[in-house]
Amino acid sequence: MRISARTRYATRILLDLAEHAVNAPSPVSDVADRTGISPQFIEQIMKALRRCGLVVSRRGVAGGYALAADPASISLGTIVRCTEEFQDLAPCVDESERCHRAQGCRTRQAWQRVSQVLFAELDAISLQELLSGEVQRCAGATGPLDGDGEETA
Secondary structure, three states: OOOOHHHHHHHHHHHHHHHHOOOOOEOHHHHHHHHOOOHHHHHHHHHHHHHOOOEEEEOOOOOEEEEOOOHHHOEHHHHHHHHOOOOOOOOOOOOHHHOOOHHHOOOHHHHHHHHHHHHHHHHOOEHHHHHHOOOOOOOOOOOOOOOOOOOOO
16 A cells, blocks of 8 residues: 555645645745745645645735644544545445445455554644654654655646
8 A cells, every 4th residue: 555646745735735835825936946846746735735624825926825724633644534535445444335245355444454553643643743753663664754756747
């Protein structure tokens, strides 16, 4: 299982807004300069984040985007639910009617359990924890904590 670039970049954008849009909204051009994400991709992501109530926008000369809530109340789980098309590990995890084998399936409960654990962990990590560096690096991890630096649409 792998999260999309959209989710990684949404998290990076929200962290940027938490750091820089405290007193006034940040224009897309400023967010793009600071995050290295193209303005076009930022606008696409912002539509989803606005729809989910994670950011607010202001039009005009002093316009831009800002967080709609305190960084401590925005979890990675919320971001994933907002940006990923599918959140379940298998089609039958949340909706048994999506699979004709759900009733007798020996693996469905395992996928449900893993999905619950995964989202419990994602829900336990807030933007504030990421900002403050409270999130510990996974054992065996190397490289920067925020991803691989490549941009894809």
